[in-house]
Amino acid sequence: MTQVTVRLYKQGDKVWRDFKAELHKRYEKAVMLDISESEAFSKIEKQEFNNRIIVSKKSIVEKRAVAGVDNRDMPSVALISSIKAVSKRGEDNRKKYAVQVAEAASKSKTLTEVAKRVGKSRPFIQVVAKEFQIKLPSRNNGCEEIASR
Template identity: 65%
Template sequence: MTQVTVRLYKQGDKVWRDFKAELIKRYESSVMVDISESEAFSKLEKQEFNNLIVVKKKSILEKRAVSGVDDSDTLKTSVNNGLTKISKKRKEARAKYARGIEEAASQCDTLIDVAKRIGKSTTFVKRVASEFDIKLPRRNNGHEEIASR
């Protein structure tokens, strides 16, 4: 797979530093590496470890190799693309509502009246208004008033 440099590996009272190994498998916070070609380990140690050791991702110098692109990363990318498409559609829908909210805001005295006129919640009306810079009637000292336009 990919050759990486392991900064530190401890097993019992022995410590190995700065050795090359072949990346085999990635886990959540560690990686499995093949040490069969590494010169840092003796033949006996390689046999004892069965040519494989598991080290923390933090101890690998090549961060890009450790975080590399997996199938799981591809799935995340496709999900993100799907979400951006959905958010784009929702933004277009909010733009349609923005025109109605702007008109209703100029004619109504309270935010609740604007929401009733549009047929949406006050939260939705506030979100659309903030996104499209529409002045809304707002709450002031417990009473709804028209904000200065």
Template identity: 65%
Template sequence: MTQVTVRFYKQGDKVWRDFKAELIKRYENSAMLDISESEVFSKIEKQEFNNLIVVSKKAIVEKRAVAGIDDSDILKTSVNNGLDKISKKRKEARAKYAPGIAEAASQCDTLIDIAKRVGKSTSFVKRVANEFEIKLPRRNNGHEEIASR
């Protein structure tokens, strides 16, 4: 199947590090490996283990090999697709408000006045101005803007 590298395997008081083995079966948090071709194990150890060991997925270097395709990956994909759609809609909404914010920014003295005129929050106005490079007034409700913002 697939050859993987195991960082660490412990059985009793013996420890094996950095060896290669053949991936046979994936489990939820572990994987069954064939060690018959591995040079780290002695012949007696291979016979004791029946050429098979079960190792935690955390101990395996090649994460993609042991990940497989399971329901959690499908769920993550659908969630990501949903988030992308929401992100796209929000970007379209910001693009829709950009001309109004640009016009209001040229006529108003404060950020709050712009937000009231457009009917949106000051953070939304700042986000749109930042994304579409609209110059906003330096004063926010009569107080100077902090330079770090």
């Protein structure tokens, strides 16, 4: 697995500083390390600890290794390309509806009316209007729309 450097490890009255060990398992706030190859521990200490110790993530120097960002946890190239394809389709879909939203906005008095004319949801209409700077009606179902939107 991944080799990490530990700044400080205390067990009873003994202290170990700046030693390397293999990352065995991650927990929420700690990691289990395999010390069988570490030179900082004696044979007897390794036997006492059963070749494994648990250390706080804060005491590890390589933060990326314990945060779960190594090659196994990275998404595959196929997954990344499929995500990009989905976002591209969404962008194309918004472009396709921009003209319809602009026409419906000029003919309607409320945002809900625009959504009904186009046949899409209000949030979708708002995203398209924001992206293509289309002025939507200022009224929403007969009530004034909040100015911060």
